[in-house]
Amino acid sequence: MxxxxxxxxxxxxxxxxxxxxxxxxxxxxxxxxxxxxEDQLMKLTPEQKTEQLEAAGLLDPMGEQLLRFYxxxxxxxxxxxxxxxxxxxxxxxxxxxxxxxxxxxxxALIISLIVGVVLGIIQTLNKDHILDHVGTAYTIFVNAVxxxxxxxxVLVFGSKVLGLPPIYSTRNPGPSSIIPxxxxxxxxxxxxxxxxxxxxxxxxxxxxxxxARIKGMSSKTIMVKHVFKNAFVPLVQYIPASFLYxxxxxxxxxxxxxxxxxxxxxxxxxxxxxxxxxxxLSIIYASLGIIGVFLGDVLMMLVDxxxxxxxxxxxx
Amino acid sequence: MKKAKKxxxxxxxxxxxxxxxxxxxxxxxxxxxxxxxxxxTSNRELENLIILNTxxxxxxxxxxxxxxxxxxxxxxxxxxxxxxxxxxxxxxGLTWTFKLREGVKWVDWQGNEKGxxxxxxxxxxxxWVMNAKKNGANNTSxxxxxxxxxxxxxxxxxxxxxxxxxxxxxxxxxxxxxxxxPDDYTLIYHCVSNAPYFDTVATSACLYPxxxxxxxxxxxENVLSTGIEGLWYNGxxxxxxxxxxxxxxxxxxxxxxxxxxxxxxxxVIRIIEDTTRGYELYDAGELDHxxxxxxxxxxxxxxxxxxxHDQLVEKMPRKYSYQMKFNYSKMKDDGTPDDNxxxxxxxxxxxxxxxxxxxxxxxxxxxxxxxxxxCENNAYTMKGLLYFSxxxxxxxxxxxxxxxxxxxxxxxRRYDPDLAAECKAKAMEELEAQGVTFPIQIDYYIIAxxxxxxxxxxxxxQIFEEGLGSDYVTLNIDTYVxxxxxxxxxxxxxxxxxxxxxxxxxxxxxYLGQETLGEDTAYYSMNYTNINDATDETLLATWQxxxxxxxxxxxxxDDLDARYDAYADAEAYMLEHAMTIPMSLEVxxxxxxxxxxxxxxxxxxxxxxxxxxxxxxxDAYTTEQYAExxxxxxx
Numbered sequence: 001m002x003x004x005x006x007x008x009x010x011x012x013x014x015x016x017x018x019x020x021x022x023x024x025x026x027x028x029x030x031x032x033x034x035x036x037x038e039d040q041l042m043k044l045t046p047e048q049k050t051e052q053l054e055a056a057g058l059l060d061p062m063g064e065q066l067l068r069f070y071x072x073x074x075x076x077x078x079x080x081x082x083x084x085x086x087x088x089x090x091x092x093x094x095x096x097x098x099x100x101x102x103x104x105x106x107x108a109l110i111i112s113l114i115v116g117v118v119l120g121i122i123q124t125l126n127k128d129h130i131l132d133h134v135g136t137a138y139t140i141f142v143n144a145v146x147x148x149x150x151x152x153x154v155l156v157f158g159s160k161v162l163g164l165p166p167i168y169s170t171r172n173p174g175p176s177s178i179i180p181x182x183x184x185x186x187x188x189x190x191x192x193x194x195x196x197x198x199x200x201x202x203x204x205x206x207x208x209x210x211x212a213r214i215k216g217m218s219s220k221t222i223m224v225k226h227v228f229k230n231a232f233v234p235l236v237q238y239i240p241a242s243f244l245y246x247x248x249x250x251x252x253x254x255x256x257x258x259x260x261x262x263x264x265x266x267x268x269x270x271x272x273x274x275x276x277x278x279x280x281l282s283i284i285y286a287s288l289g290i291i292g293v294f295l296g297d298v299l300m301m302l303v304d305x306x307x308x309x310x311x312x313x314x315x316x
Numbered sequence: 317m318k319k320a321k322k323x324x325x326x327x328x329x330x331x332x333x334x335x336x337x338x339x340x341x342x343x344x345x346x347x348x349x350x351x352x353x354x355x356x357t358s359n360r361e362l363e364n365l366i367i368l369n370t371x372x373x374x375x376x377x378x379x380x381x382x383x384x385x386x387x388x389x390x391x392x393x394x395x396x397x398x399x400x401x402x403x404x405x406x407x408x409g410l411t412w413t414f415k416l417r418e419g420v421k422w423v424d425w426q427g428n429e430k431g432x433x434x435x436x437x438x439x440x441x442x443x444w445v446m447n448a449k450k451n452g453a454n455n456t457s458x459x460x461x462x463x464x465x466x467x468x469x470x471x472x473x474x475x476x477x478x479x480x481x482x483x484x485x486x487x488x489x490x491x492x493x494x495x496x497x498p499d500d501y502t503l504i505y506h507c508v509s510n511a512p513y514f515d516t517v518a519t520s521a522c523l524y525p526x527x528x529x530x531x532x533x534x535x536x537e538n539v540l541s542t543g544i545e546g547l548w549y550n551g552x553x554x555x556x557x558x559x560x561x562x563x564x565x566x567x568x569x570x571x572x573x574x575x576x577x578x579x580x581x582x583x584v585i586r587i588i589e590d591t592t593r594g595y596e597l598y599d600a601g602e603l604d605h606x607x608x609x610x611x612x613x614x615x616x617x618x619x620x621x622x623x624x625h626d627q628l629v630e631k632m633p634r635k636y637s638y639q640m641k642f643n644y645s646k647m648k649d650d651g652t653p654d655d656n657x658x659x660x661x662x663x664x665x666x667x668x669x670x671x672x673x674x675x676x677x678x679x680x681x682x683x684x685x686x687x688x689x690x691c692e693n694n695a696y697t698m699k700g701l702l703y704f705s706x707x708x709x710x711x712x713x714x715x716x717x718x719x720x721x722x723x724x725x726x727x728x729r730r731y732d733p734d735l736a737a738e739c740k741a742k743a744m745e746e747l748e749a750q751g752v753t754f755p756i757q758i759d760y761y762i763i764a765x766x767x768x769x770x771x772x773x774x775x776x777x778q779i780f781e782e783g784l785g786s787d788y789v790t791l792n793i794d795t796y797v798x799x800x801x802x803x804x805x806x807x808x809x810x811x812x813x814x815x816x817x818x819x820x821x822x823x824x825x826x827y828l829g830q831e832t833l834g835e836d837t838a839y840y841s842m843n844y845t846n847i848n849d850a851t852d853e854t855l856l857a858t859w860q861x862x863x864x865x866x867x868x869x870x871x872x873x874d875d876l877d878a879r880y881d882a883y884a885d886a887e888a889y890m891l892e893h894a895m896t897i898p899m900s901l902e903v904x905x906x907x908x909x910x911x912x913x914x915x916x917x918x919x920x921x922x923x924x925x926x927x928x929x930x931x932x933x934x935d936a937y938t939t940e941q942y943a944e945x946x947x948x949x950x951x
Contacts, residue, residue, distance in 0.1 A: 033802050034799070045457070080540075080541060086364035087369075166597060167588065167597065170557070170559045255589055258587050258593075
């Protein structure tokens with residue numbers, strides 16, 4: 001296990017370095033006009049533009065810029081934001097948003113997991129009956145309807161009928177989080193229900209279940225001890241990553257409800273040519289992805305001891 | 317000194333304000349808002365907390381409340397005293413003296429006193445702006461152009477190391493730059509040349525103050541990264557909350573110098589996705605005003621029983637004058653000159669046929685379908701920028717010189733189909749002789765995927781073809797992916813662009829100077845019209861005549877009326893020759909509890925979002941009330 005962890009860690013570092021380098025180079029390949037706002041493009045003289053680019057170090061040779069970037073990253077110096085919050089250290093910009101996305105995302109994930117899995121179980125227990133059809137209809141509806149439409153429906157219901165705040169407010173974070181969290185759970189509930197049902201139905205059709213039934217094992221025991229436990233193994237793999245991804249926030253929901261979280265940060269930073277923020281977020285997201293997969297593997301192994309990560313031919 | 321004149325203006329303004337307040341009692345609600353809840357869309361979030369370091373409206377709309385400059389602008393756009401109680405020039409704008417009021421305080425974000433505001437704060441600030449290493453070339457253009465030695469100081473600091481530039485005190489700066497403070501409450505600027513409009517620059521961010529005490533407290537290298545808790549404030553509000561992407565709260569400064577000013581206890585600025593969300597929040601009682609999307613506006617306007625139908629009110633025009641700017645040196649996609657277009661646009665009759673032949677009402681209705689002619693624009697300069705001493709508004713004088721008829725309430729004032737047909741016939745004859753083929757292809761670019769832009773362009777295409785005939789011109793709607801500048805303007809692919817200009821300072825030069833021939837500072841000539849690359853001698857002679865007229869007006873520094881009149885001559889000449897074609901103003905609709913006619917309303921500077929002396933009502937204003945406000949305002 002230790003050997004496996006060290007190997008995965010080394011691979012992860014290389015992967016993150018490659019991702020960071022690619023993002024760095026892609027940002028530098030953009031025309032420098034993106035450095036300026038349309039207003040600045042209009043009113044600054046070419047000399048003034050050059051001076052600003054020089055001051056930002058963007059006219060230095062690419063190799064020199066890249067080495068400087070590596071050096072700073074190794075020292076965990078991610079620089080300052082240029083546009084999102086001008087002059088403020090990137091870590092502080094991200095830190096301010098991190099907690100909000102994490103809080104909303106984790107609440108949404110816990111709700112989704114509980115409701116989604118329970119819904120999946122109910123559908124399985126009532127396969128081809130009305131409750132199963134209702135669950136399937138919900139899943140199809142959520143996946144077929146564009147998110148903004150379903151968000152709007154939740155918004156109208158929440159604000160007009162229940163009287164909840166229509167957007168997130170720092171003065172009233174509890175009640176104003178309800179509608180965004182509800183929207184965040186919509187698709188996740190459908191997803192967990194869909195996969196729980198699918199894996200459980202698969203298990204129910206397997207021979208060992210039929211044998212258990214013939215041997216007289218009760219349906220309840222079969223469902224709890226065998227079907228659910230085995231069906232849950234593939235789902236477990238994705239839970240750590242899902243938790244970690246809550247940090248990155250939801251672009252659509254956070255933008256729609258003015259949640260000051262991480263969701264819109266990357267796209268905002270790219271459109272505003274805030275290179276330090278883009279690079280830092282890329283490193284964070286790449287790391288989260290890698291850690292998420294690794295933890296998923298470990299969790300899967302813990303749930304199902306038959307799975308070995310480091311054995312011969314067993315590594316993923 | 318012209319201080320007497322300024323003092324008289326101040327007294328007159330005060331008297332008018334008192335009169336307005338008294339007269340406005342008929343329609344004002346007795347109960348006003350104590351706290352204002354307003355909004356910005358997410359693409360206009362505050363990015364920079366240091367007012368000297370930013371030129372962006374989304375920053376300055378907030379920061380003009382936290383830092384106060386020398387002068388303010390009133391609801392009519394006139395300069396009034398700010399921290400400077402008196403100001404003037406005795407030598408035609410070469411030297412400007414500002415007398416500062418005593419007792420103005422710097423405070424921290426919680427309103428605790430930090431120090432006195434003195435003339436030294438403006439010296440500290442200008443040194444900061446012009447120090448290349450401290451401020452990164454932001455806000456340098458106007459001081460460089462206007463203040464003696466400012467550009468030299470910038471170049472001097474540019475060659476220093478960061479450490480050397482950070483360590484500079486003001487000794488070298490005061491040796492090199494034309495600014496001085498004979499005492500703590502007198503500030504003198506020395507201009508490069510006569511600048512009779514220099515006082516209007518005092519409302520721009522580049523001439524705002526910064527306290528040396530603040531720099532010393534946080535350290536030079538930390539100034540730009542200081543958060544709201546570390547800033548020093550001298551404006552009507554302090555910034556007590558800033559949650560990026562969600563909320564900003566401005567709280568009344570308890571030590572603000574103007575104790576008579578009407579301020580809100582708090583101004584809460586919320587970030588919303590778009591105007592549709594703004595309407596939802598307004599409807600939920602969480603905003604005190606909202607802009608309206610076209611769909612929402614139509615929904616409310618068309619339903620007389622709608623709860624907001626009688627509360628629809630028209631906004632005041634934004635400060636941008638939109639023009640159709642021809643490209644006089646157009647290229648084709650393959651990089652070769654588009655001779656057909658270039659010959660056509662060089663022909664004055666061709667340009668005039670467009671000038672007179674477009675009935676822009678459907679195009680204007682895209683912005684304001686209820687009163688499209690309120691968006692009509694017949695001048696190059698923005699309406700309301702300046703007034704003659706007899707009160708005549710500058711663009712009204714231009715219209716007079718152009719001989720524009722009064723509006724008939726249905727068609728644009730310059731629309732003249734008969735004259736357009738006459739010009740078209742002449743143009744076709746002259747251009748055919750030059751080998752130009754018809755219909756002339758006109759390439760108009762819009763951003764790809766923007767339905768609103770496409771709808772407007774389609775309307776414009778119809779206007780062109782109906783007004784001028786498809787045998788004469790064809791308007792092609794082309795698209796660019798993300799950057800108009802890089803994809804269209806730089807390779808010179810457009811036949812024209814429609815662009816709006818808002819003034820940087822209060823002089824016509826700031827508008828007309830963008831179109832002159834052979835001058836590097838003429839932004840539109842250098843970047844959009846490419847007139848300097850044109851070869852047609854008649855066209856160039858027309859442009860040279862215009863440039864000479866502008867420069868003649870620039871030279872008049874001791875008589876503002878004469879100066880403005882000379883500019884009006886140049887502008888009328890520009891429009892008579894259809895060198896550029898005025899298109900529109902932005903006049904939209906809203907629901908509001910704020911009387912916009914009491915807000916600062918300058919066509920230049922940064923103060924239009926200063927939340928000071930605003931009349932408000934806890935109940936939304938009605939259409940009828942706003943009509944009364946407008947009538948009173950326009951008297």
